[in-house]
Amino acid sequence: xxxxxxxxxxxxxxxxxxxxxxxxxxxxxxxxxxxxxxxxxxxxxxxxxxxxxxxxxxxxxxxxxxxxxxxxxxxxxxxxxxxxxxxxxxxxxxxxxxxxxxxxxxxxxxxxxxxxxxxxxxxxxxxxxxxxxxxxxxxxxxxxxxxxxxxxxxxxxxxxxxxxxxxxxxxxxxxxxxxxxxxxxxxxxxxxxxxxxxxxxxxxxxxxxxxxxxxxxxxxxx
Numbered sequence: 001x002x003x004x005x006x007x008x009x010x011x012x013x014x015x016x017x018x019x020x021x022x023x024x025x026x027x028x029x030x031x032x033x034x035x036x037x038x039x040x041x042x043x044x045x046x047x048x049x050x051x052x053x054x055x056x057x058x059x060x061x062x063x064x065x066x067x068x069x070x071x072x073x074x075x076x077x078x079x080x081x082x083x084x085x086x087x088x089x090x091x092x093x094x095x096x097x098x099x100x101x102x103x104x105x106x107x108x109x110x111x112x113x114x115x116x117x118x119x120x121x122x123x124x125x126x127x128x129x130x131x132x133x134x135x136x137x138x139x140x141x142x143x144x145x146x147x148x149x150x151x152x153x154x155x156x157x158x159x160x161x162x163x164x165x166x167x168x169x170x171x172x173x174x175x176x177x178x179x180x181x182x183x184x185x186x187x188x189x190x191x192x193x194x195x196x197x198x199x200x201x202x203x204x205x206x207x208x209x210x211x212x213x214x215x216x217x218x219x220x221x222x
Contacts, residue, residue, distance in 0.1 A: 005188075005218055006164040008107055009155060010136075012118035014047065014174030015192055015206065017095045017130055019088070026083035027058060030076055036062030047175035050119045050148040051077050085122060091129040097206040104135040106211040113137045115158040117171070117181075119148055138162045150180035155187060170214060173199075188221055190214070 013019050024043040031038045036058060046054040055077050059065040068076070107114050116123060116139040123141050127133040138161035145153045159166045171182035174192040179199050182189040191199030192206055201217045203209055 004110065004112055004215075005170045006168040007113040007115055007137075007159070007162045008170045008172065008214070009115040009117050009158045009162075009187070011048070011171075011173045011175070011178050012116060012120060012123050012126060015097070015172050016100055016116075016132065017091065017097055017126065019084075019091070019126070020044075020047065022084060022087040026080050026087065027054065029083055030055075030080045031058055031062065034059070034062065034064060034068075034076070036064065048119065048149040048173070048177040048181075050142055051081065051121075053148055055080070081122070085125070088122065088126060088129060091126065093131050096130050096132065099206045099209050101132075103209055103211060103214075104132070108135065110211070113162050113164065115162050116140065117154045117158040117178075119145075119154060149175070149177040150184065152181045152185035155181055155185040159185070159187075170218065172209070188218070190217070 010016055020043065024040055027043060028038055038058060038061065042061065046057065049057070055073055056065065059068060104114060114136050116136050119142045120126070121142050123139055124133070127136065138158060140154050140158040140161060144157045147153045155171055156166060159169060166186040169187045170190060171185070171187040172190045172192065173179050173182055176196055179189050179191050179196055183198060189199045190201045190203065192203055192209065194204070196202060200221060
């Protein structure tokens with residue numbers, strides 16, 4: 001029988017909790033102020049992408065990429081973050097997605113380390129609001145990397161922080177860029193939600209993300 005994974009590493013948004021709509025509202029306000037129209041479908045393309053790159057894509061989408069200096073972009077990104085952070089005050093322990101808390105408990109009981117790989121610099125504050133901080137042995141965020149997903153750097157940083165071999169770990173994501181990052185790292189990928197391709201295991205929602213499911217996947221994976 002194949003041994004257990006050395007660690008399970010989670011993305012944050014869309015896996016642990018869902019703040020995608022809060023990101024959308026903040027980005028939409030910034031876009032409105034710059035004369036650009038975005039909708040939730042466009043916002044979905046920003047999943048797993050850093051704040052700076054997301055802003056670049058919005059400006060490009062509106063044909064205004066060349067109209068803002070680096071300083072002006074930094075100010076827009078900072079304002080977006082202030083709007084987003086303010087909206088995080090509405091998060092509670094009830095904002096944890098179905099099945100996640102139970103999975104974290106089981107992984108702790110099995111002594112399987114858990115890590116977080118999120119490009120969000122707000123990840124610590126979000127985990128604190130959800131009362132989940134103590135469940136994660138290591139959190140890799142944008143401060144520790146120079147390249148965003150789909151580059152595998154953030155997942156490799158999480159593995160390094162946990163002291164584990166990426167090829168002996170499971171990564172869980174809800175964004176295509178994240179799945180590509182996990183695959184490139186050598187980890188086994190679990191995709192949550194619709195529209196994802198190339199995940200080693202695909203689940204429709206976190207409700208199906210149980211240890212029996214992950215264990216069977218790990219044992220059977222070739």
